Amino acid sequence: DAKTTQPPSMDCAEGRAANLPCNHSTISGNEYVYWYRQIHSQGPQYIIHGLKNNETNEMASLIITEDRKSSTLILPHATLRDTAVYYCIVRGPHGSSNTGKLIFGQGTTLQVKP
Amino acid sequence: GAVVSQHPSRVICKSGTSVKIECRSLDFQATTMFWYRQFPKQSLMLMATSNEGSKATYEQGVEKDKFLINHASLTLSTLTVTSAHPEDSSFYICSAGHLAGGGGEQFFGPGTRLTVL
Numbered sequence: 001d002a003k004t005t006q007p008p009s010m011d012c013a014e015g016r017a018a019n020l021p022c023n024h025s026t027i028s029g030n031e032y033v034y035w036y037r038q039i040h041s042q043g044p045q046y047i048i049h050g051l052k053n054n055e056t057n058e059m060a061s062l063i064i065t066e067d068r069k070s071s072t073l074i075l076p077h078a079t080l081r082d083t084a085v086y087y088c089i090v091r092g093p094h095g096s097s098n099t100g101k102l103i104f105g106q107g108t109t110l111q112v113k114p
Numbered sequence: 115g116a117v118v119s120q121h122p123s124r125v126i127c128k129s130g131t132s133v134k135i136e137c138r139s140l141d142f143q144a145t146t147m148f149w150y151r152q153f154p155k156q157s158l159m160l161m162a163t164s165n166e167g168s169k170a171t172y173e174q175g176v177e178k179d180k181f182l183i184n185h186a187s188l189t190l191s192t193l194t195v196t197s198a199h200p201e202d203s204s205f206y207i208c209s210a211g212h213l214a215g216g217g218g219e220q221f222f223g224p225g226t227r228l229t230v231l
């Protein structure tokens with residue numbers, strides 16, 4: 001699976017949009033971009049994933065560049081409860097040699113401030 | 115999203131004893147589950163892939179005889195830490211997913227905090 005690079009930490013003001021970048025310059029054509037977050041002492045929570053097109057759900061939006069070498073997770077109106085470690089993970093489809101496993105990097109610690 | 119549970123949520127045991135942790139997918143069937151370990155202030159580290167009805171696949175450096183994994187049904191996988199020692203104290207997390215086809219979501223349990231005295 002391709003490696004990802006994320007800034008170690010970011011701050012965001014409550015109510016503002018949080019834009020979390022991720023670089024995955026070695027991503028392969030069939031690899032997906034996944035975003036998870038982990039609030040302290042809890043299991044990771046799925047946020048969103050995408051292959052090529054931008055995606056949006058009730059939690060966030062995922063913007064993937066045309067060359068797929070980077071992406072941005074957008075939390076449109078950050079709240080204090082969004083304070084967490086955010087992980088960007090690249091993963092091949094099930095059936096590939098990695099059988100769908102997720103390899104976590106260090107992630108970005110997002111601190112939402114009042 | 116789908117719900118994955120773990121039991122117990124927290125366990126304290128004496129050195130040398132064995133501890134079993136259960137991971138259940140509550141509203142879907144999971145042919146594959148994953149076990150992770152997380153030390154304080156570190157990221158999750160994948161330990162093994164648990165396949166229903168077959169032997170688990172362990173990541174490099176993880177002792178299969180120390181961390182026994184059983185995936186006897188499509189909704190239950192267990193991790194047994196045998197002869198636990200203080201260095202095994204960690205946060206153990208399982209996940210299960212809808213992995214059919216291409217990109218699929220994977221859902222995580224709430225984790226089990228193991229403390230070995």
